[in-house]
Structure formats: structure tokens, C-alpha cells
Amino acid sequence: MSSGILENNATGLEAASIGSLEDDPIKPMRAFDLKVSAVTQLSEHFRRITFTGTDLALFGSNAEGQTLDLRVKVMIPAPGHALPELSNIRGSLQDDWYQSWLAVDESVRGVMRTYTARALRPAVPAHGDQPAIAAEMDIDFVLHLHGGSGPAAEWAAAAIPGDSLMLVGPCARWGDCLGIEFAPGEAERLLLVGDETAVPAIAAILETLPAHVSGHAVLEVPTKGDFLAISSPANMEIRWLARDGMDHGVELSRQVRALIAPAACELGEEPEDVDVDATILWETPVAAAGHGLYAWIAGEAATIRELRRYLVRDVGMDRNAVAFMGYWRKGQALS
Numbered sequence: 223m224s225s226g227i228l229e230n231n232a233t234g235l236e237a238a239s240i241g242s243l244e245d246d247p248i249k250p251m252r253a254f255d256l257k258v259s260a261v262t263q264l265s266e267h268f269r270r271i272t273f274t275g276t277d278l279a280l281f282g283s284n285a286e287g288q289t290l291d292l293r294v295k296v297m298i299p300a301p302g303h304a305l306p307e308l309s310n311i312r313g314s315l316q317d318d319w320y321q322s323w324l325a326v327d328e329s330v331r332g333v334m335r336t337y338t339a340r341a342l343r344p345a346v347p348a349h350g351d352q353p354a355i356a357a358e359m360d361i362d363f364v365l366h367l368h369g370g371s372g373p374a375a376e377w378a379a380a381a382i383p384g385d386s387l388m389l390v391g392p393c394a395r396w397g398d399c400l401g402i403e404f405a406p407g408e409a410e411r412l413l414l415v416g417d418e419t420a421v422p423a424i425a426a427i428l429e430t431l432p433a434h435v436s437g438h439a440v441l442e443v444p445t446k447g448d449f450l451a452i453s454s455p456a457n458m459e460i461r462w463l464a465r466d467g468m469d470h471g472v473e474l475s476r477q478v479r480a481l482i483a484p485a486a487c488e489l490g491e492e493p494e495d496v497d498v499d500a501t502i503l504w505e506t507p508v509a510a511a512g513h514g515l516y517a518w519i520a521g522e523a524a525t526i527r528e529l530r531r532y533l534v535r536d537v538g539m540d541r542n543a544v545a546f547m548g549y550w551r552k553g554q555a556l557s
């Protein structure tokens with residue numbers, strides 16, 4: 223255990239807020255010390271937490287200012303313990319921050335979980351009578367509180383305005399924005415498939431699609447009450463599926479099979495088997511040139527593995543045109 227990290231912690235957050243940007247080395251990722259500014263219960267299982275933070279203006283996005291499926295790491299402190307210090311000055315991460323964090327005893331270091339930046343709104347300066355508005359970020363947390371809860375879902379369920387959260391995400395000063403996987407290239411037809419954990423990413427993607435794109439978004443959520451209002455300038459049909467107590471992924475697989483039929487003549491390539499209990503299923507190619515179909519699929523790893531096999535082997539889709547991401551695994555805690 224690296225006790226130095228914990229000892230520094232009492233002064234760490236204060237130091238983080240007083241360093242100047244000139245002293246703050248430019249790195250791909252940085253730590254953002256955020257405060258909850260609003261909590262909105264979107265439905266029984268979706269809770270939107272809105273954050274502000276002095277350095278949020280430094281949060282990265284793509285060249286168009288979009289976040290799409292951009293992933294962030296949220297750091298939840300262990301009960302009764304402050305988070306180990308991750309930054310040198312302001313939010314600039316220590317070079318070995320992740321190893322240092324891992325070296326801290328599990329019972330006190332807290333947990334790291336992966337979420338999607340559902341929306342990032344830049345600050346608006348004061349204008350006439352209108353007061354300035356601080357930059358804000360929304361994260362939509364799924365509350366999986368029954369039959370397998372976890373520290374991140376529990377943190378979100380209890381969050382109130384004024385609470386703090388440390389988040390690790392891309393730094394705008396770096397240039398390239400790390401953490402965006404949606405890469406459809408020139409594809410004009412899209413298939414977006416996911417369970418509730420992928421709804422924030424799919425919603426953010428749908429909102430930014432150009433009008434000439436068409437296709438389907440298929441979303442499986444716990445109940446009908448979790449169907450959210452999502453708009454898109456593109457010609458995308460959004461199909462919501464309520465699980466209503468059925469096993470995870472059953473409806474999702476059925477609908478994808480109904481939408482995209484297997485190839486009539488030949489089987490496609492057999493994708494290598496992935497042990498979803500030992501490895502993270504993650505295959506995110508940049509779509510090859512062409513205007514065909516691009517698929518983006520994320521959710522519970524076993525369901526995604528099954529869909530990957532169906533689309534690549536049975537339908538014969540080019541695996542370079544499909545992004546598959548295991549966002550979580552039933553029965554396991556993933557960081």
C-alpha cells in the first residue's frame with residue numbers, strides 16, 4: 223500500500239484548485255473535481271446527475287464539440303476515506319496515477335467505474351441582464367439497486383446537490399480526444415443497439431447524427447417507464463424494448479435478428495471466442511470507407527458476444543463495420 227498517496231490527500235484537492243494552467247502539463251487525460259449541481263430522476267432506473275467544476279472548460283470533445291459515446295472514469299471514495307491523490311497540480315494526472323491508485327489498499331482506495339458523458343454544455347458568459355452560466359456535464363446513471371447493486375449506482379441513488387465527485391476524462395488541451403469509439407466513417411445506414419447502460423451513449427449519438435443518415439436504434443431497458451424522449455435530426459427509427467423481468471438481452475437479440483436477416487448463401491467469418499468472464503469484450507474499428515451499414519453495439523458482455531457472432535458469422539457483416547463493447551458483465555464488478 224502506498225501510504226504517501228493517502229497522506230497527501232488532505233491537501234490534495236486544495237492544491238488541485240490553486241495551481242495555474244501554465245504549471246499544468248498537457249496530458250491526454252486529467253482529473254476533474256466536480257460538484258453535483260442538479261439531480262433529475264428521469265425514470266425509475268435512470269437518474270441524471272448534473273455536475274459543474276472550475277476546470278470543466280478543459281474537458282475534451284471531438285473537433286465538432288460533440289461527446290458521442292465518450293467514456294469517463296468516475297472515482298467513488300471508500301466509505302469513511304478520502305480518495306487517494308491522483309493529480310500533481312490542478313487536474314494534471316500523475317504519470318503513474320492508475321498504478322499508484324491500484325497500489326493503495328482496496329479497502330480504502332475507493333472504486334473506479336466507467337460512465338458516459340451524456341452531455342457537455344460549455345459556459346455561457348453574462349449577457350445584458352442574463353447572468354453567466356457555468357459549464358455543466360450530465361451523466362445518466364442506471365440505478366441497478368435490486369438483485370446486484372454496486373457502489374456507483376448507490377452513489378448516484380444517494381447524490382444530492384453539493385456532493386463532490388472526482389472524474390477522469392480527456393483533456394481539451396491535448397488535441398485528440400480519448401474515449402470516443404463511435405466511428406462510422408462515411409456510412410449512411412446505422413444500427414445502434416444497447417441495453418440501459420448504453421442508452422446515454424446512443425442518445426448522445428442520435429442527437430448529433432446528420433439528416434442524411436438512416437437506420438435503427440434498438441434499446442432494451444428494464445421497464446416501459448424507462449423509455450426516454452430522444453430526438454435525432456437523422457431518419458432513425460428508435461425501438462424501445464421493455465425487459466419486464468425477462469432475462470437480459472433476450473428481447474434485444476430477438477429484435478436485432480428480426481431487423482437484419484442472415485446471409486442467404488454463405489456464412490461469414492467465425493469470430494474468435496471471447497471468454498467474457500475473463501476478458502473485456504471490446505472491438506472498435508474505424509469503419510472502412512464506404513456508404514454501407516455501420517453497427518455500434520454495447521451492453522451486458524454475454525449478450526454482446528452473442529450479437530457479435532450473429533452479425534459477423536450468420537449475417538456476414540464485415541467486422542470492420544461493427545463496434546462491439548461489453549459495458550458490464552452480469553455477476554462481476556468492472557472498473
Ligand SMILES: Cc1cc2nc3c(=O)[nH]c(=O)nc-3n(C[C@H](O)[C@H](O)[C@H](O)COP(=O)(O)OP(=O)(O)OC[C@H]3O[C@@H](n4cnc5c(N)ncnc54)[C@H](O)[C@@H]3O)c2cc1C
Pocket residue numbers: 293335336337338339361362363364365366370371372373374375376418419420422423548549550551552553554555556
Ligand atoms: C464505456 C462504458 C460506458 C458506460 N456508460 C454508462 C452510463 O452512462 N450509465 C450507466 O449506468 N452505466 C454505464 N456503463 C456501465 C457501468 O460501468 C456498469 O454498470 C458498472 O458496473 C456500474 O458500477 P456499479 O459500481 O454500480 O456496479 P459494480 O460494482 O460494477 O457491479 C456490482 C454488481 O452489479 C451488476 N451490474 C452492474 N451494472 C448493472 C446494470 N446496469 N444492471 C444490472 N446489474 C448490473 C454487476 O454485474 C455486479 O454483479 C458504462 C460502461 C462502459 C464500459
